Amino acid sequence: MQPLALIDGLGRATLQAAHQLAALLRFAHEALRPARLKDTWTDPARRGAVATQLIFSGIDALPLTVLLALAAGFALGSELIALIDPLTDDRQTLDILVSFIGLEIAPLLTAFLLIARSGTAMAVELANMSHNRQLEGLQLLGVDPIAVLATPRLLALALAQLGLSILFATLALGSGIVFAALGESISLFRLLPMLPAAVPVEALVLFVLRNLLYGLVIAAAACHQGMSCGRLGTEVPQHAQRAVVGALLTIFVLDGLFAMGSLA
Template structure:
């Protein structure tokens, strides 16, 4: 077996014609050396009128070597005449097949000045955000169309799927929502009592806990937990089905994926999140009552009496009115990210993470917008 030799290239030229004399093995084993040799050999030469490759001293050639040569030829443009000399029959056939394929020279990435790079990133982020906004509205439109088809009896109502999703999204989330709400309610009350004791008005911690848990914290905790727990699950389920082409199979069978997959999950979120928000608020008040008794010396019966005076229907409605909007946000973001999953596990993990982060961010932003709106109308 002949010993392989490193690839070599020698460039000579006269009257606008470059002659590239090749030698050695131009095979995959020497890929880096081939690229380096081509870059060094052509570095000092301008665009010629004609280019000739001499294969007289080439001992071996495979597809990688032929592709690198074709890319170098393409870098000069189609107007440059290219000829082959000294190639064997097999080498000529391989070069002909590779050259018959449309080969583009590798583009060098555009490197902006250092001061402009942050603006480039900002532009890419803005374009991606606008693309996500369009995608979310597309998912919303398809979901509303599926709902309209169900209401007009043009599509079956999948009650079993709704019950199953309600169990997965709502009932199984109750323990974690209760636990987190109790802990957060206890922490808020404990810190509030420490400050209110300085003014001798520790009893007002009941009013503070009631308003915070019913208007803001109870719903916000439930929404964040659902975004992290169920939103990620929805993205992963839809994304894995997209990877295995199960969504295409449903479409081929005449089943609308939005009708079968998205609509039951959206309805479960719409119905379940107000329920979870109420449970979270009540759990937070329970934690507040325990801490108020331990740290503030406020008996449970006094806490409940004060709670009745502090609560009203308006405070309860503020929290419940926001819940369906946050449910829609979580569902739309999760579905949109699921449909964006490509054919790799890396893509699935990337979009699942993006689903959780974006849903939590939008939920917090929506809560802030509602807070400003209710303050503006005095509600």
């Protein structure tokens, strides 16, 4: 019975995850409808909401992003360079470094940072608004809650994810080379001027696309769970938890799809 119960549990969890993922994608599609996007850029209040969220999710996260990037450069980048540099030429060393640190680690760690800082805060804020029936009040006034509250947040988090990930990748790669040069051999400084040319255009396009999708997913999960909260106060932390889990699940799925696409 135990193997059957395990299979049953895995099946239920998989179906539930698929259902949550489908609901998240439907919500993101609704929030990014052309009419809502157009109104976001033409309405000063909604542009202000985008700027406010961008400041909280992007600007305020800069110190922690810099710290994490330097830590990644020291713990991962420098060690990787010290390990592979004797075995490869400079071009191969930079290719491996850019692929691992810049194109894989940077988007994921930046996404985790945004989930921890902005995703949970956003979900709790919107869940409290839903719990206090403020969303119903907006609807009674003829205001579209998704257009006013969700769409600006999706756009802001997509831009914040992209900007922070670029900063993270740049600092992690550069500091990794510097730490490796200081710890192993000064000659490794030769890799620094070669770094920009080591990033292929195709990989850069995928990097931008991946980060924009990650930001949209984080915001969509937070807004969807927050705005679907019920009247019970105990539902607020539950929906915040679901927002975090949903964002992480979707990001891992997207990361796997990008990985398979790069190998194809």
